[in-house]
Amino acid sequence: MLPETVDPPFRSIQVDDTGCLTHFLTIEGLGREQLIGILDTAKEFVPPPGDSPNKSSALLAGHTVVNLFFEDSTRTRTTFEIAGKRLGAEVISLNTARLSTHKGESVLDTVRTLEAMDTNIFVVRDSASGTAHLIAKHVPADVHIINAGDGRHAHPTQAMLDMFTIREHKGDISKLRFAIVGDILHSRVARSQIHALNTLGAKEVRVIAPATLLPTEIESLGVSALTNLDAGLENIDVVMMLRLQLERMEGQLIPSTQEYFRCYGMTMERLNRAAPEAVVMHPGPMNRGLEIASNVADSERSLILSQVTNGIAVRMAIMAQLVQGGLKGGRQ
């Protein structure tokens, strides 16, 4: 009933008055053209085979990018660092454990301090859902926030690099069927992948997990939910595995790692139940022998290493487009 919550599509804070993307917080609400725009731009940042990457781009010269990681990450932080540097920006990375907001410095205090040092882009990761949104609501209009993962909510740059990798290896997403397998409940990657796949018109998106790891009403995001992996892989072209975070399992969400691998681990035998030439993806870091067998992870059908490589180009594209503006048009 609140005035600003007119039923969707409500205007997201990541879009400004003119419809331009000013922050990159979530895939939800973005239009197909916006996503394609990012993916096409990213193509230009992929170095030709054999060439060394183009380090002389000056698109972000004079800009400062701060990687503000309240939660540990090596892979994501590193690719953002490289992406920023290749665009000519100054990049500072802060890995800072965050105290509960009631003690010590709050998230916003930290951001305001850094803002005073003329930061143009904040790349934010936090263990709580909504932190990137919170910061975006409280920075001046010329500061851009990129969500590098917030709690269980969203990891939009990961989803974009996944889309890029799929298009590179399998072509048109609208002709493909997808299965996302594993801990859907706690996964920000899965949520962003679901939005991206649906926006890009995937033929079908299934999520597969035991009932303890499936969020309620997940179907409302436009997927079908299944609990049987063997049956669920039928006709699937792309299998997107998720990392199982053992510390979250509390001995109750899954009884044991052995049983999990037995029922939900990706083996070559299982992969063969999917469509011919189906590929496997994983956002990393992998738990080999828990959610994915080594021979699958290292096989020709695994796209895992190209995901990492493409991460840099996709993140360059997002940074460049935020600063240059021009990503118009949301979901109608």
Add this chain to the structure above:
Amino acid sequence: MKIHIRGGRVIDPANNIDQVCDLFVDDSRIVDPQLARGDFTADQIIDATGKVVCPGLVDLQARLREPGEEHKATMQSELSAAVAGGVTSVCVPPDTNPVIDTPAMVHMMRQRGRRIEKARVYPLGALTIGLKGEQLTDMATLRDAGCTALSNVDRSIDNTLVMRRAMQYASTFDLTVFLTALDPWLKGNGCVHEGEVSTRLGLPAIPEAAEVVALARELALIETTGARGHITQLSCARSVDKIAEAKARGLNVTAAVSAHHLHLSEKDIGEFDTRCHVMPPLRSVADRDALREGLATGVIDAICSDHQPHGLDAKLAPFSESAPGIAGLETLLPLTLKLVDEKVISLLDAISRVTIQPARILGIDVGQLTPDAPADICIFDPETTWQVDATGLKSQGSNTPFDQLLLNGSLITALVSGKIRHGE
């Protein structure tokens, strides 16, 4: 002082009165209009033409933050907010610091309330010492100090036997037990309703079962002990069904709902709007509609504000780390009236849910305009719209999702015990 309130539309649900007439106050009590006709010489005449004159509101749940959290608010600020919202009686949960588990604390709260000279303060006593859920408080002593009901607030009493004995002992002394139905394990670290929004935003969720399971236990204990129980807040459709069934079976149980649960749903959280972080959580639109239906059919007896003022920082955090609660004292009346505009209940019925019904639950003699009752009166203009301005509230807390909303029903005057405590 004698006051003559002239020409208002007097609505007194306790006596089923809804008519334009005069109301007379002598000193601290309502005067029988038959007796007043002759020799009543008013010291002050209040012209209430075009206004509604009803009993002052009775709020079953409001945190005043004092003692213990004076950095958030004080009794002075919150009792001023109460009368500014037409609330003349405020029931205060015992989770202050120190906890209200001794007669000294009860006396202190009441005395402090009296000195402020705004709304009346009715402290609830703790059900267990320190709200720890282990040892029963001296309930008879608390009653003699002025408590009419006891509560363990949201600190669950995990040991069911302790809860059973608490109910038995409370019923021995005719004390009502206020119960918060929320299973601590199913709640876990959840902060929103388990449903579409928790899934979309990836927020830790609280299933409706957290309420329904706890409610089932409390109802079974009420039934077998014969205690009088009041469920402080319902949030979902299944709880309404459970209360309806319990009442049909003749259990001694009442239930309330917060004003915000009657107007908001999980959808209002939008993109992590921490102002909509409340406990119990805002649930689905269907749940909200079932709460409205439950109110209309009388399954739900009363509407409370669940007033929880916070400092600004409390809501400037990631959603799950923000403090739950809404500063609701000043929006209780207009949000209740909005239910009338939206054809949920009649005006007479709406007013009963914030006056006589909560007064009966609490076992106090206010909430009515019966001759000789305490002259707690609320006069409001049902036609004038009022735009909520969070920072302009009398409450120290500006945490309200209703900021900038246009609401009907602006308060003109509030009298407590025959004295004007707000307006003129």
